[in-house]
Amino acid sequence: MGNRTVSQPNALRQPAMSTVPLDPGSTRMFAEAAQAAARVRLQLQDNGAALAELGAQLRALQPRAAITCARGSSDHAATFARYLIETRMGLLTSSASPSVSSVYGVQQDLQRCLFLAISQSGKSPDLLAATNAAQQAGATVVALVNVADSPLARNSRFFVPLHAGAETSVAATKSYIATLSAIVQLVASWSEDNGLQRALESAPALLEQAWQQDWSGALDLLADAEHLLVIGRGLGLGLAQEAALKLKETCGLHAEAFSGAELRHGPMALLQGGVPVWIFVQDDETRAGLEQLARELVDAGTPVIVAGSMVAGALSLPAIPADPAIAPLLLVQSFYRLANALALARGLDPDRPPFLQKVTETR
Numbered sequence: 001m002g003n004r005t006v007s008q009p010n011a012l013r014q015p016a017m018s019t020v021p022l023d024p025g026s027t028r029m030f031a032e033a034a035q036a037a038a039r040v041r042l043q044l045q046d047n048g049a050a051l052a053e054l055g056a057q058l059r060a061l062q063p064r065a066a067i068t069c070a071r072g073s074s075d076h077a078a079t080f081a082r083y084l085i086e087t088r089m090g091l092l093t094s095s096a097s098p099s100v101s102s103v104y105g106v107q108q109d110l111q112r113c114l115f116l117a118i119s120q121s122g123k124s125p126d127l128l129a130a131t132n133a134a135q136q137a138g139a140t141v142v143a144l145v146n147v148a149d150s151p152l153a154r155n156s157r158f159f160v161p162l163h164a165g166a167e168t169s170v171a172a173t174k175s176y177i178a179t180l181s182a183i184v185q186l187v188a189s190w191s192e193d194n195g196l197q198r199a200l201e202s203a204p205a206l207l208e209q210a211w212q213q214d215w216s217g218a219l220d221l222l223a224d225a226e227h228l229l230v231i232g233r234g235l236g237l238g239l240a241q242e243a244a245l246k247l248k249e250t251c252g253l254h255a256e257a258f259s260g261a262e263l264r265h266g267p268m269a270l271l272q273g274g275v276p277v278w279i280f281v282q283d284d285e286t287r288a289g290l291e292q293l294a295r296e297l298v299d300a301g302t303p304v305i306v307a308g309s310m311v312a313g314a315l316s317l318p319a320i321p322a323d324p325a326i327a328p329l330l331l332v333q334s335f336y337r338l339a340n341a342l343a344l345a346r347g348l349d350p351d352r353p354p355f356l357q358k359v360t361e362t363r
Helices: 028-033 036-061 072-089 125-136 151-155 174-191 194-201 203-211 217-222 234-251 287-299 327-345
Strands: 065-069 093-095 113-119 140-145 158-161 227-232 254-259 277-280 304-307 315-317
Touching: 028 327, 036 140, 036 158, 036 174, 036 203, 036 327, 065 072, 065 125, 072 093, 072 113, 072 174, 072 234, 113 125, 125 140, 125 151, 140 151, 140 174, 151 158, 174 194, 174 203, 174 327, 194 203, 203 327, 217 315, 217 327, 227 234, 227 287, 234 254, 234 277, 234 327, 277 287, 287 304, 304 327
Parallel strands: 065 093, 065 113, 113 140, 140 158, 227 254, 227 277, 277 304, 304 315
Antiparallel strands: none
16 A cells, blocks of 8 residues: 555565465465455445544535545555546545655645545655645645554544555555545545445445456466556546556566556557557446547557456456446456466565565655
């Protein structure tokens, strides 16, 4: 999540690899990702009343802007939050740069702004510094944190527990999905959108189905790949960012995420020598454009994987139909199972990525 992984400053060579598991179901990444449905179900049960009250307070506040602050996977969840808040609330939402306060020491005017701090561990120094600076600048700070006794949870005005439980694999999985569901619940409560709330209530059962989807068809295409472009748009852009990070982290695959609207503005030049493209699609206004992009790439001879739609000539992976705000949770759940299997197929242990540790302490 936001405080997830970091290069070890005094370890500039790859540590000796331990024995790589042979069974995909034997890894901690697999076991923890499989818990996502149960964790979201617990979150919905325990956070409902508190988020209803928080939603009422945000309606009374009428913030003039929303600001997200996170690192790593948590920042990918923040991308999702930006699109959900802007499309459901019509409120300008931007990502904070923690270094503005933690490095440059600049004081900003954040009166009547919502500051959404997102973290798994809640103890990264730069995130804490940015959050403290935001509170001093007048922002209303809401922290989405998995570790309830962390400094971020203790020091924020409002604390929303993620209820993801302990996560020991370096790769964040269930905590990322729990963050997305908490964001949906927050926006549903804030906007009083009963349809969005009902869609979220269906998520635990749908996550169980998503975990069972067979995406193994992508293994042959990606087992020997060196590079990959991952595409999403709107509510799915954060999903593309998360997938690209996990493929780097667990599979040693150089994957880069782009918006479907940006691919033609330069990144298309990277599609040489059979570099594959993976496109994530949710059923909203972005769908037609992403499907058209997939068809153009197929026609150009590019290997294309599509998750969330059926495109002739592409490897189309099965997906569970859902509200577009819930679709990224389901797609990433299916993806995590595939990423775990792909890491093993590439001879890597997804629980022990080289040079990485569980908690980042960026300063």
